Amino acid sequence: MSVPPIRTLLVDDEVLARLALRQALAAHPDIQIVGECGNAHEALQAIAALEPALVFLDIRMPGMDGFKLLHKLKPETLPMVVFATAYGQHALRAFDADAVDYVLKPIDQARFDQAVARVRRLWAGLHVAVAPAGTAAPAPPPAHAQRISVRVGESMRIVATEDIDWIRADGNYVHIHVAGARYLHRETLSHLLETLDPQRFLRIHRGTLVNVDRIREIHPLFQGNAEVVLRDGTRLALSRRFRAQARQALGMS
Template sequence: MNRPLIRTLLVDDEMLARLAIRQALAAHDDVAIVGECANAGEARQAIEALEPDLLFLDIRMPGMDGFKLLHGMKRGNLPMVVFATAYGQHALRAFDANAIDYVLKPIDQERFDQAMARVRRHWHGLQVTSAVSSTTAPAPAASPYLQRLSVQQGEHIRVVAANDIDWIRADGNYVHIHAGTATYLHRESLRHLLGVLDPGRFLRIHRGIAVNVERIREVHPLFQGSAEVVLQDGTRLSLSRRFRAQARRALGMA
């Protein structure tokens, strides 16, 4: 049974600081980064739209600091919070704000891992409490896969529903997400993204291409075991020989 991922949002006005947290989180395979925000206004919208479990939050940001962001939100809607900041003098105030932990920049991996251990203990406690407190018929299990993801679009964050994605193309440590007439550049490897998207919906058809199976209209066999996938909008994508058997099973092909 798949364990639930800790859906995490990064909030920091410095891109390099967000990158440092991403790198520190790479050692924790039970975490899925669902978005990044450069200010508190974007973070408020992303929290409401994405409902993350964990927030890595900077304190000093332009416009509104991290404390004011938390103060302005309903307590019941808040995710777990770890403050990540260069200013150690705010530690007591951070814990008064019910933060799980407080880590200083530059990020020290050992100290960061200790913070994640605290997050994990709290997370597991929330899961147990939720299970024990349920006295009615069990509700359908929440999907362990991402239902939405946030992508940077200029100075703004765009929330894209997973169901709206047509296909994805790898580009090094980035991916190009095609959704309708829009294409978004997202800082995530295809391998990691496919690890958090529903494998029943997203099918890898090439080393660098994955497609939403609901968008596939036709499959055209070609030479030497390769094939071509045609989407509902007419987009043609290569189905490599390596992934053909997997595609046949997913698409019910004889």
């Protein structure tokens, strides 16, 4: 079963912003733009008429904002949503609204591509779920995240994944450690595992990922466990469950 193109609606009150979205989407031929709207009232009508699978949605627009627009949609008609806005302070509220992703304007193509990759994985998963017995939808093309947006106060900071030292799970959040700084990020560790490069990030514990380039030493402990020492001196537990993976990834004998 083939995965159909993703019918997409662009909603932004600025013509130049919609043009920027079109230009960013030009690199993704599986995204089919079916319409544009300059305000939320037009978008309500367009969603009902065009039934898009995906909406790129601005937040601050004259009259009804992007969040109010989503509240007016019935759950069964709600498309996938990627917020595209100049205001980083709405990020947590956007994810509470079940947005697939949140990108800041002006658009950074690499960060935008990461958002599209998330949409594509979700879209492919939806079609796997409805595929007839004995058939399978083709896997989406692999795309490893190059950057992660983390909230810092009222703004969003872009962190290159190669700069991350290690990550620890905390329920539906993760703590991302970068050069001595720690960022709380609203994403589960299991979801991050789907987006990060497995050649770079190694799972050493049920709730811990580490950048293999940061590992300096491995100290064996009792009962098959071990301790990982990073270049900055951080010490992390390597559980016996993940030791075989660590041996292979680090070339341990």
